[in-house]
Amino acid sequence: MGTVFATPTLRPVPTLVRSVATPEPVQGPTPTRPPIAEDVPLVYVVQAGDSLALIADRFDVPKESLISLNALEPGEEVETDDVIYIPARLSGNGPSFRIVPNSEMVYSLGVIGFDTEVFVQSQGGYLFQYREFVQGVTRTGGEIVQRVADQHSVSPRMLLAIIEYQSGWVSNPNTPSDLVNPLGYQSDRRQGFFQQLDWAADTLNLGYYRWRDASLQALELRDAQQIRIAPTLNAGTVAVQYFFSQIHDRPGWEAAVGENGVFATFLSMLGDPFEDAIEPLIPPGLGQPELQLPFLPERKWLYVSGPHPAWQPGSPWAALDFAPPSLESGCVESEEWVTAPAPGMVVQSGTGILMLDLDGDGHHQSGWVLFMLHMETDQLVPVGRFVETGDLLGHPSCEGGRSLGTHMHFARKYNGEWVPAEGEVPFVLGGWTAHFGERIYKGTLTNGAQSIRACECSSEVAGIWIGRAQEEANSE
Numbered sequence: 234m235g236t237v238f239a240t241p242t243l244r245p246v247p248t249l250v251r252s253v254a255t256p257e258p259v260q261g262p263t264p265t266r267p268p269i270a271e272d273v274p275l276v277y278v279v280q281a282g283d284s285l286a287l288i289a290d291r292f293d294v295p296k297e298s299l300i301s302l303n304a305l306e307p308g309e310e311v312e313t314d315d316v317i318y319i320p321a322r323l324s325g326n327g328p329s330f331r332i333v334p335n336s337e338m339v340y341s342l343g344v345i346g347f348d349t350e351v352f353v354q355s356q357g358g359y360l361f362q363y364r365e366f367v368q369g370v371t372r373t374g375g376e377i378v379q380r381v382a383d384q385h386s387v388s389p390r391m392l393l394a395i396i397e398y399q400s401g402w403v404s405n406p407n408t409p410s411d412l413v414n415p416l417g418y419q420s421d422r423r424q425g426f427f428q429q430l431d432w433a434a435d436t437l438n439l440g441y442y443r444w445r446d447a448s449l450q451a452l453e454l455r456d457a458q459q460i461r462i463a464p465t466l467n468a469g470t471v472a473v474q475y476f477f478s479q480i481h482d483r484p485g486w487e488a489a490v491g492e493n494g495v496f497a498t499f500l501s502m503l504g505d506p507f508e509d510a511i512e513p514l515i516p517p518g519l520g521q522p523e524l525q526l527p528f529l530p531e532r533k534w535l536y537v538s539g540p541h542p543a544w545q546p547g548s549p550w551a552a553l554d555f556a557p558p559s560l561e562s563g564c565v566e567s568e569e570w571v572t573a574p575a576p577g578m579v580v581q582s583g584t585g586i587l588m589l590d591l592d593g594d595g596h597h598q599s600g601w602v603l604f605m606l607h608m609e610t611d612q613l614v615p616v617g618r619f620v621e622t623g624d625l626l627g628h629p630s631c632e633g634g635r636s637l638g639t640h641m642h643f644a645r646k647y648n649g650e651w652v653p654a655e656g657e658v659p660f661v662l663g664g665w666t667a668h669f670g671e672r673i674y675k676g677t678l679t680n681g682a683q684s685i686r687a688c689e690c691s692s693e694v695a696g697i698w699i700g701r702a703q704e705e706a707n708s709e
Contacts (some may be wrong), residue, residue, distance in 0.1 A: 274302060274318040275459065276439065276449045276475075278546065279311045294320045304671070316439065316546050321451050321459050328487070329463040331470045332496045333391060334510035338441060338469030340386045341649030342599035343511045349382070349389040350375035356502075359409055360402040367427045368584065374402070377427050383581065383597075385434035385544055386649050390506075394499040395433060395476070398489065402426075403502065417480040431545075433476060439547030440475025442651070444468045446549070449475070456482035467512075514648040519658055522591055522601055524574040525622055526555075526663040527643060530699040532569060533558055537695060539676020539687035540654035540669050543604065543644040551651040552606075552644040553660065553667055554674075557629050558692065559639065564631035566609075567639050571627055573620040574603060574662065582616045585609075585633015587626060593619065598649045606633050606642035638689075663699055 277288070288311070289296040299305070302318045311317060336343030353361050353375035360374035367377055378396070382389035397403040400415040409415060416429040423432045443449030445468045452460045452475060460478075462471055470490075477489040488494050499506050528534050538554030557569035573589060580597045581588035587608045592600035595617075609630035614620065629641040645652045645660065654660040654676075660667040662678075670676035670687065678685045680702035688695050 274448075275321045275451050275453050276443055277317055277319045277453075278436075278439070279313055279315040279317060283311065283313070285311060288317075288319070292319050292321075314546055318448075319453075321453070326463045327452065327460040327474065328490060329465050330490070330492060330496075331467060331507075332473045332490060332494075333469045333499065333506045334512060335441075335467055335469040335514055335650075336511040336648075337388055337499075337506040338391050338437065338472050339514060339649040340382050340388050340598055341511065341514055342596070343509060344388045344390055344649075345596050345598050347390060349379040349393070352393070353378070353403065356403045358397075358402055358404045358406055360396065362406070363402070363426060365425065365427055372427075374426070377430060381427070381430050381434050384586075385431075385438055385548070386646060386651060387434040387437055390499070390503050391437070391473075392430060392434065394495055394502060395473075396430070397502060398495040398498040399480075435545040435547040436476045436479055437472040437547070438545075438651075439472075441468045441472035442547065442549045443475075444471040446653070446656075452478040454478050454481060454483055454486050458483045511648075514650050515652070515658075519647065521645070521652075521658050521661060522575055524603075524662050525572075526665070526697065526699050527571050527574045527605070527626075527641065528555070528557070528699075529570055529572060529623075533692055533696045533698040534569075535689075535692060535695045536678055536685050536687050536697050537640060537689050538642075538674045540660075540667060541673050543646075543651040548651050549653045550655075550669060550673070551653050551660075552604075552642050553654060553662075553678075554640050554642050554687075555629075555697070556638065556640040556689075563638050564636065565639055567629050569629060570625045571605065571608065571629055571641050573622055573624045573626055576621050577603070577619070579614050579616050579618045579620065579626075582613050583610060585630070587613060589620070589626075597646070600648065602646045604644045604646060606644075607631055607636055607640055608633065664702060665697070 285296050285299055289299055298320050302320060350373065363374035364371055365377060372380065378389050378392055382392060393403055399417050400409060402409060402415060413424045414429060415426055416433050418429055418432055423429055440449065450462055452462060454460065462474065473495060474490050477486050481489055535556045537556045540550035541552055542548045543551035557567045559565060559567065575591055577589040577591040578593045578595060579587065580590045580595055585607055587605040588597045589603040590597055591602065594600065607630055609628040609632055613627040629639050631639055652658050654667040655669045665678040665680045668677045668679065674687065676687050678697065683702045683705055685695060685697055
């Protein structure tokens with residue numbers, strides 16, 4: 234019953250903070266990375282029509298190696314949009330030029346105050362004229378950029394620089410020759426400006442977070458050349474390098490990630506991205522504020538999905554899913570209430586999404602923010618409302634994304650970064666701590682000696698309610 238955007242197969246590891254504030258070499262102690270072996274894995278997103286055998290042939294690796302490296306079961310196949318590891322043999326490092334700080338890649342406090350639509354209008358390009366029917370509404374080009382930025386938590390400034398570099402849509406008022414694949418990604422499933430940009434943001438996130446957790450160390454370009462990522466780079470730069478590796482051969486990639494590539498475009502259009510860099514976005518020793526389970530005390534919900542992507546496959550395993558009690562399966566109306574896990578201010582509300590800002594400054598790009606998806610629009614708490622712990626926020630539903638059944642998808646951000654459910658800052662709700670499972674959507678919640686394993690099954694197995702741990706302890 235989890236959020237059905239795609240099904241990545243990577244198991245994340247604890248996030249390692251390695252952020253760099255300026256493009257100059259950092260003085261003093263430098264965060265260490267695991268040593269890069271000669272045979273490091275590539276990260277590959279499964280395309281429509283792929284099979285393990287076809288992928289093995291394409292990369293010239295034994296099928297058995299794919300099965301072993303990705304911890305697949307015998308006979309198990311991959312699905313479209315799965316994220317898997319590919320064995321690779323590399324030599325030499327790629328360029329070490331830093332393109333963008335983390336605070337200009339993530340939709341962070343470094344981008345607060347930037348008005349995407351006003352900027353697009355000021356440039357007078359085709360993007361200002363553009364209109365597209367997206368998610369039930371006709372939207373302007375600027376609105377599409379802003380929506381993608383909000384959903385993926387990727388900086389709209391970085392997205393605009395990529396759009397301009399790839400297509401010229403931001404500054405050139407002439408009707409472009411390619412309206413189908415304006416960002417250069419060739420896919421029948423990703424045609425049109427919104428789909429291209431949505432894919433671009435997810436691809437940037439994949440590069441960013443896989444570098445942060447040390448699971449991405451190499452790139453394969455469109456011409457099958459393989460490049461080891463320079464170990465001195467920051468996550469924001471790796472995200473951009475990874476994005477361009479998906480659409481360019483070696484010459485095009487080197488041009489895009491060099492000083493005269495997308496960095497120069499950003500510089501001329503938006504200014505020096507490093508001038509006001511804010512690093513690190515997640516400071517060492519960060520702790521999570523106290524959070525309660527997001528439902529009423531007397532109601533028993535089901536823990537249906539363990540850690541899985543916060544938005545789409547590129548984002549880390551930062552989300553948990555809870556489903557209300559119901560005698561029916563599927564997308565049905567629910568009278569159950571989602572409640573505020575902590576005091577805060579509602580900063581986004583609508584189209585299935587609610588964001589709760591815990592520092593109350595009115596910005597979802599700064600401090601701790603709780604992200605709730607599949608919230609029914611009817612009776613949803615409006616933007617600007619301050620709530621206290623336990624206040625009613627709205628009802629769970631299937632709105633806001635593809636879903637197999639009524640539930641509530643719950644994730645955390647800090648300074649715009651998605652925070653993995655397990656790692657340096659564990660996801661703790663009412664004393665229950667989340668843990669990764671062996672696969673996506675698996676995992677447990679533990680409270681002392683008590684443990685609940687995520688599953689779409691009975692309340693006896695996956696049921697959770699406020700006070701459960703104490704009730705069970707008293708019954709023993």
